[in-house]
Amino acid sequence: xxxxxxxxxxxxVSANVENRTVLSAALREExxxxxxxxxxxxxxxxxxxxxxxxxxxxxxTMFAVEANGADVDTIEGQAHVDGSLNVIQQAFQxxxxxxCGFCTPGMIMSAAxxxxxxxxxxxAEVRDYLEGNICRCTGYQGIVNAIMAASGQTPAIAxx
Amino acid sequence: MYNFEFAxxxxxxxxxxxxxxxxxxxxxxxxxxxxxxxxxxxxxxxLVSMTGIESMVGVAVRGDTLTIGGATTHAQVAADxxxxxxxxxxxxxxxxxPAVRNRxxxxxxxxxxxxxxxxxxxxxxxxxxxxxxxxDIAADDYFQGMFETALDEDxxxxxxxxxxxxxxxxxxxxxxxxxxALVGVFVxxxxxxxxxxxxxASNEGVYRWTEAETxxxxxxxxxxxxxxxxNLDDMIADLHGSASYRAHLVGVLTRRAVAACG
Ligand SMILES: Cc1cc2nc3c(=O)[nH]c(=O)nc-3n(C[C@H](O)[C@H](O)[C@H](O)COP(=O)(O)OP(=O)(O)OC[C@H]3O[C@@H](n4cnc5c(N)ncnc54)[C@H](O)[C@@H]3O)c2cc1C
Ligand code: FES
Ligand code: FES
Numbered sequence: 001x002x003x004x005x006x007x008x009x010x011x012x013v014s015a016n017v018e019n020r021t022v023l024s025a026a027l028r029e030e031x032x033x034x035x036x037x038x039x040x041x042x043x044x045x046x047x048x049x050x051x052x053x054x055x056x057x058x059x060x061t062m063f064a065v066e067a068n069g070a071d072v073d074t075i076e077g078q079a080h081v082d083g084s085l086n087v088i089q090q091a092f093q094x095x096x097x098x099x100c101g102f103c104t105p106g107m108i109m110s111a112a113x114x115x116x117x118x119x120x121x122x123x124a125e126v127r128d129y130l131e132g133n134i135c136r137c138t139g140y141q142g143i144v145n146a147i148m149a150a151s152g153q154t155p156a157i158a159x160x
Numbered sequence: 161m162y163n164f165e166f167a168x169x170x171x172x173x174x175x176x177x178x179x180x181x182x183x184x185x186x187x188x189x190x191x192x193x194x195x196x197x198x199x200x201x202x203x204x205x206x207l208v209s210m211t212g213i214e215s216m217v218g219v220a221v222r223g224d225t226l227t228i229g230g231a232t233t234h235a236q237v238a239a240d241x242x243x244x245x246x247x248x249x250x251x252x253x254x255x256x257x258p259a260v261r262n263r264x265x266x267x268x269x270x271x272x273x274x275x276x277x278x279x280x281x282x283x284x285x286x287x288x289x290x291x292x293x294x295x296d297i298a299a300d301d302y303f304q305g306m307f308e309t310a311l312d313e314d315x316x317x318x319x320x321x322x323x324x325x326x327x328x329x330x331x332x333x334x335x336x337x338x339x340x341a342l343v344g345v346f347v348x349x350x351x352x353x354x355x356x357x358x359x360x361a362s363n364e365g366v367y368r369w370t371e372a373e374t375x376x377x378x379x380x381x382x383x384x385x386x387x388x389x390x391n392l393d394d395m396i397a398d399l400h401g402s403a404s405y406r407a408h409l410v411g412v413l414t415r416r417a418v419a420a421c422g
């Protein structure tokens with residue numbers, strides 16, 4: 001089996017994977033990083049979004065061997081080193097951006113990618129960017145509010 | 161998914177020799193191929209990754225031709241072609257969702273030739289040339305029906321060259337579940353006339369709507385199309401839209417594209 005090395009959340013790691021192992025499986029099963037969720041496993045839902053070399057990708061639809069040598073960022077690396085939530089995570093908590101939490105890792109990783117590209121998005125831009133992230137619970141308004149708040153803007157409809 | 165051998169060549173020559181192996185298949189961004197392999201609808205014995213071939217990644221302009229490397233992602237085209245060929249960059253910027261655009265490539269899209277995909281309309285509408293490791297293929301000869309192209313099994317799309325038109329616009333009517341086009345229309349106005357390419361609508365895959373081209377070449381205005389709509393006989397009918405709905409959309413989207421060209 002090929003050995004791949006990746007820089008996951010700032011730490012160099014190596015894993016033995018089959019060529020057919022997808023990145024989400026390598027993260028979860030080889031590295032024990034189960035924060036990356038598998039919803040659909042068919043590149044529809046975005047629960048598995050991680051960053052590879054800074055870009056949001058669906059980890060269920062990329063072979064782990066293709067991430068050999070790459071920087072990979074997952075939800076586990078998002079909180080501050082002291083364990084406190086980062087600004088996006090905190091905003092999700094404050095603005096009811098999650099209910100069951102299944103979609104949340106992908107939502108946070110997509111939101112992080114958006115705010116890096118576009119630090120002050122409009123609400124329409126937030127919704128457009130989240131096209132590939134599906135949430136069964138929230139109806140999205142809380143998620144959009146959270147991302148607007150995380151970008152330092154006042155959400156149009158304040159959550160109760 | 162069945163296992164496979166994996167090759168990550170650095171040059172087109174290495175890739176071409178890897179592709180000569182029995183059961184070898186190109187891997188672009190994997191956004192189509194990987195789900196297909198999970199369903200065991202494809203089971204290549206060797207996957208040859210295109211994305212490590214530097215000469216196949218990037219956007220360059222020479223004279224009035226824009227050339228895009230075959231392994232360039234949709235996101236990179238959206239960013240790097242924005243000033244050079246805005247109509248095409250906007251098409252790329254609206255494919256799928258951001259994560260799909262960060263992996264999916266133009267070569268993969270054109271090789272796959274999904275009947276609802278966006279790039280086939282951009283390439284056919286622009287009169288692009290698809291360059292492979294062995295030859296140049298005019299877009300007019302390249303698309304041969306749903307999922308069918310002129311490519312040989314081991315042929316690699318190394319780049320795609322687009323003559324930059326005076327004006328161009330792509331109108332995509334989203335199919336919100338798949339994020340592909342329910343119907344999409346690409347209109348390009350050049351010194352030699354107008355080209356109109358339609359995706360998502362026909363059972364034959366992407367096609368040129370010649371009646372609209374003739375009308376728009378005579379007068380590039382929404383009015384030139386009056387109440388024209390697509391040819392009912394060829395239209396796809398499925399649970400997302402009837403044939404007459406799609407034929408209607410073809411007319412509406414073409415008029416919107418002309419209006420957006422200004
Ligand atoms: C959720 C979702 C939404 C999408 N929405 C849209 C949309 O709105 N519009 C749209 O157009 N597309 C859409 N797509 C498809 C997307 O654009 C794919 O990226 C594209 O169709 C395939 O490109 P790829 O690089 O991922 O190719 P792969 O999946 O890697 O390969 C696809 C096929 O092309 C072959 N191939 C790959 N590269 C080459 C090459 N250089 N030369 C020769 N053959 C090659 C492969 O062997 C395979 O047969 C969507 C996909 C998903 C998952
Ligand atoms: S699990 Fe990857 S997109 Fe749904
Ligand atoms: S919070 Fe339950 S799926 Fe989004």
